Amino acid sequence: MARWTFIDRAPGRYRVTAICTSHASRATDAPFTLFNGGTLVGTVDVNQQLAPNDFLDGGINREDLMTVNVTGDTLVVKLSNNANGYVMADAIRIERIG
Numbered sequence: 001m002a003r004w005t006f007i008d009r010a011p012g013r014y015r016v017t018a019i020c021t022s023h024a025s026r027a028t029d030a031p032f033t034l035f036n037g038g039t040l041v042g043t044v045d046v047n048q049q050l051a052p053n054d055f056l057d058g059g060i061n062r063e064d065l066m067t068v069n070v071t072g073d074t075l076v077v078k079l080s081n082n083a084n085g086y087v088m089a090d091a092i093r094i095e096r097i098g
Contacts, residue, residue, distance in 0.1 A: 002079040004092040009073050013098035015055075016077060017062035019090040022051040027083035032065050037072040048087060062093060 016034060020026075026048035034041040044065050052063035068075065077092045 002089060004077045006075040006094055009070050009075055011071050012096050013067060013069050015067050015095045015097050016065040017055050017093045018065055019060060019062055020048050020052055020088060022049055024049055025086050027085035027087050029083050030087040031080045031082060033078045034066060034068055035076040036068060036070055037074050041068050042066060
């Protein structure tokens with residue numbers, strides 16, 4: 001399992017995206033789970049056989065995971081290997097949008 005923890009965040013609305021390379025051996029259901037502090041926000045399954053195409057930043061395509069309301073000061077993103085193929089993520093990006 002991979003885990004990204006963002007601490008000392010101001011409460012607000014955040015857009016969460018991932019950088020993942022695509023490959024035929026990758027999972028079609030890579031589960032990214034988000035937590036607001038210790039509270040589960042939700043899980044989104046990403047098809048990592050397809051190249052990310054939701055968001056372009058600095059010449060890098062990213063996959064939108066979800067928009068989340070952070071009420072505390074910590075946001076956690078986990079990627080589990082409980083999937084039907086290999087899972088991977090190079091980076092998670094959060095952007096305050098409100």
